Amino acid sequence: MSLIQLNDVLKIYTSKAGDVTAVDHVSLSIEAGEFTAIVGPSGCGKTTLLNAIGGLDRPDKGSIRIGNSDITGMSDKALIDFRLNNIGFVFQAYNLIPVLTAMENTAFIMELQGVKKTERLQRAMDLLSAVGIDGKANNRPNQLSGGQQQRVAVARALASHPQFILADEPTANLDSSSTGQLLDIMAKLNADEGMTFLFSTHDQRVIDRARRVITLEDGKVISDVHV
Amino acid sequence: MSGLVVRMAWRNLGRNRRRSAITGAAVAFALFFAIMIRSMQLGIYSHMIDTVVGGMAGYVQVSDSAYWPSQDIDLSMVADKDWLNQVNAHPNVESASPRLSGFGLFTLAQHSEVGQWVGVDFTAEGTDSWIQRLDAGSYDIPDGQEVMPVWLGRRMAENLNSRLGDTLIALGQGFRGSPASGRLILAGTLKLGNPQLESRVAILHLADAQFFSGAEGMWGQVLITPKQPEKSLALTPQLANDLPLANALWSSWEERMPELQQAIEADSAGGIVMLFILYMVIGFGLLGTMIMLASERQREFTMQIALGVRRKLLAQMMLLEAFFMSLLGVIAGAVMGRAVTFYFHINPPQMVGEAAEAMESQGWDPVLPPSMDLSIISTHALVVVILTMLVSLWAVSVVYRSPAIQR
Numbered sequence: 066m067s068l069i070q071l072n073d074v075l076k077i078y079t080s081k082a083g084d085v086t087a088v089d090h091v092s093l094s095i096e097a098g099e100f101t102a103i104v105g106p107s108g109c110g111k112t113t114l115l116n117a118i119g120g121l122d123r124p125d126k127g128s129i130r131i132g133n134s135d136i137t138g139m140s141d142k143a144l145i146d147f148r149l150n151n152i153g154f155v156f157q158a159y160n161l162i163p164v165l166t167a168m169e170n171t172a173f174i175m176e177l178q179g180v181k182k183t184e185r186l187q188r189a190m191d192l193l194s195a196v197g198i199d200g201k202a203n204n205r206p207n208q209l210s211g212g213q214q215q216r217v218a219v220a221r222a223l224a225s226h227p228q229f230i231l232a233d234e235p236t237a238n239l240d241s242s243s244t245g246q247l248l249d250i251m252a253k254l255n256a257d258e259g260m261t262f263l264f265s266t267h268d269q270r271v272i273d274r275a276r277r278v279i280t281l282e283d284g285k286v287i288s289d290v291h292v
Numbered sequence: 293m294s295g296l297v298v299r300m301a302w303r304n305l306g307r308n309r310r311r312s313a314i315t316g317a318a319v320a321f322a323l324f325f326a327i328m329i330r331s332m333q334l335g336i337y338s339h340m341i342d343t344v345v346g347g348m349a350g351y352v353q354v355s356d357s358a359y360w361p362s363q364d365i366d367l368s369m370v371a372d373k374d375w376l377n378q379v380n381a382h383p384n385v386e387s388a389s390p391r392l393s394g395f396g397l398f399t400l401a402q403h404s405e406v407g408q409w410v411g412v413d414f415t416a417e418g419t420d421s422w423i424q425r426l427d428a429g430s431y432d433i434p435d436g437q438e439v440m441p442v443w444l445g446r447r448m449a450e451n452l453n454s455r456l457g458d459t460l461i462a463l464g465q466g467f468r469g470s471p472a473s474g475r476l477i478l479a480g481t482l483k484l485g486n487p488q489l490e491s492r493v494a495i496l497h498l499a500d501a502q503f504f505s506g507a508e509g510m511w512g513q514v515l516i517t518p519k520q521p522e523k524s525l526a527l528t529p530q531l532a533n534d535l536p537l538a539n540a541l542w543s544s545w546e547e548r549m550p551e552l553q554q555a556i557e558a559d560s561a562g563g564i565v566m567l568f569i570l571y572m573v574i575g576f577g578l579l580g581t582m583i584m585l586a587s588e589r590q591r592e593f594t595m596q597i598a599l600g601v602r603r604k605l606l607a608q609m610m611l612l613e614a615f616f617m618s619l620l621g622v623i624a625g626a627v628m629g630r631a632v633t634f635y636f637h638i639n640p641p642q643m644v645g646e647a648a649e650a651m652e653s654q655g656w657d658p659v660l661p662p663s664m665d666l667s668i669i670s671t672h673a674l675v676v677v678i679l680t681m682l683v684s685l686w687a688v689s690v691v692y693r694s695p696a697i698q699r
């Protein structure tokens with residue numbers, strides 16, 4: 066059984082200017098251990114699709130299954146708890162809680178999950194060294210560069226032992242060397258620990274690192290290539 | 293979990309220190325102002341009631357049903373010591389003591405003054421309170437002597453141009469046609485906190501007064517101080533019921549002096565209206581701050597909800613942050629308010645000019661001692677905390693309206 070299964074997912078935005086079909090009857094499945102990029106021109110529906118998979122937004126039609134759970138029918142509250150325990154998120158920007166240090170941000174989700182203090186501090190420290198910023202564990206986000214902040218976000222996403230990590234344009238605000246570092250870390254986690262990554266991007270250098278590339282156009286999957 | 297909430301709420305306070313400080317200061321100012329207004333108001337009221345009522349008229353009075361308003365000595369009642377013992381033993385009664393009084397002319401050399409003599413049982417009324425009232429002289433003069441000791445209100449003593457040890461002649465109407473006349477030796481002068489009383493009252497031992505007026509075995513009235521003087525009005529009928537006495541009239545000071553009671557209520561209502569306006573102004577100021585704060589946090593709420601933070605937790609965080617902010621303000625305001633009221637407690641502001649004259653003519657000393665009742669602080673601290681919490685419901689509603697995705 067695949068890790069993520071989308072069945073005929075449809076998302077239409079209605080506005081005064083007219084209806085926009087952002088995700089147009091998409092069906093696809095993602096296996097555990099994949100390192101997959103969703104690509105396509107601006108406005109093709111990447112964010113809309115990832116939001117639906119991440120349980121942040123509801124499709125108008127179709128169903129989404131993650132592991133054994135059909136998230137399409139879940140209540141808002143149930144979805145919050147589902148996200149906490151099953152999905153790691155890395156957003157384009159504004160990932161971290163400003164009043165918490167890198168260490169505390171990393172431990173944050175574990176604390177919500179009720180992981181014991183010694184255990185979560187140990188794991189947070191391990192993860193921060195895995196993403197290469199254990200030296201800045203006690204810095205607050207405003208004392209970190211954009212690339213360092215994204216690496217903390219990856220560490221935090223991993224901390225909760227999610228089924229997969231969802232990242233909407235995680236490198237969009239980064240320069241090329243930070244982009245390279247972040248991708249190295251993600252690829253290493255994927256290779257060493259088998260963590261599944263699903264991310265969207267515009268950036269050709271990022272696309273080049275993906276092992277599967279799903280291309281959208283006008284909300285439809287127009288190509289799906291395993292590298 | 294709750295540790296996380298507390299930590300984040302506390303740190304959020306430090307994010308915009310200036311705003312937190314200004315908000316705390318607004319709360320502190322509101323509380324300080326409220327404490328000052330209410331402490332001065334309530335202090336003045338109890339000063340008025342103490343001096344006008346507590347000292348001389350009694351919170352609750354028992355007299356013959358026809359005694360008021362003439363206070364005619366002929367309408368005195370027969371002393372009933374068994375009943376008085378019952379009154380003193382009543383759980384709601386602090387003390388009860390009989391008095392006998394009448395009117396007379398007091399003469400020393402060329403000076404004469406009309407006054408009211410009042411026979412007092414010092415022991416029953418509590419010697420301490422009488423010692424406090426002593427301006428000059430002493431009480432260490434045994435009664436039952438041929439020349440009776442008298443303690444005059446200090447203004448009356450001045451008006452008579454008398455000195456301690458002088459012998460006055462008193463002449464008045466006694467009980468049922470007997471004359472009230474005798475020689476009185478000036479044993480002391482009294483400050484009664486009430487200029488009118490000070491210029492007309494002459495205090496005698498109760499036994500001397502009874503002898504001097506031919507009213508042996510009679511009481512003019514019995515003054516009762518309840519354990520909770522502020523509840524006199526409600527307590528009076530209850531005491532009358534518990535401690536029946538034939539042909540007696542029970543009255544609380546509010547009934548005997550309705551003007552004083554009404555003046556206090558009207559003035560107090562004015563103060564409360566002022567405070568209400570103050571709280572409204574502060575409340576809207578806090579609301580403005582809260583709206584700004586919540587909209588600044590909007591992205592953060594959304595990000596956290598996306599990560600899997602329950603809205604309830606975010607709401608708790610915001611409420612706690614507002615609570616901390618108001619708590620800092622409350623502590624500062626309470627400390628300032630207490631310090632200033634304490635200062636005025638030690639150095640009561642003295643009124644001058646017209647206001648002072650107006651107060652004197654109403655019958656009390658022109659000083660403004662603040663109330664030191666801590667419940668004023670706790671009540672208004674609670675009001676400002678509740679106000680802040682109500683205002684912070686705005687942030688809670690923003691949390692609950694926050695989506696999981698940035699739009």
Ligand SMILES: Nc1ncnc2c1ncn2[C@@H]1O[C@H](COP(=O)(O)OP(=O)(O)OP(=O)(O)O)[C@@H](O)[C@H]1O
Nearest residue numbers: 078080085087106107108109110111112113114699
């Ligand atoms: N809230 C919304 N209301 C109306 N239309 C929307 C909304 N969000 C997205 N859209 C439209 O849906 C389509 C898909 O948008 P989406 O954000 O998913 O694209 P994207 O591929 O992520 O683009 P980008 O690369 O610029 O991030 C676009 O045409 C967009 O204008």
Ligand SMILES: [Mg+2]
Nearest residue numbers: 111112113233
């Ligand atoms: Mg997008």
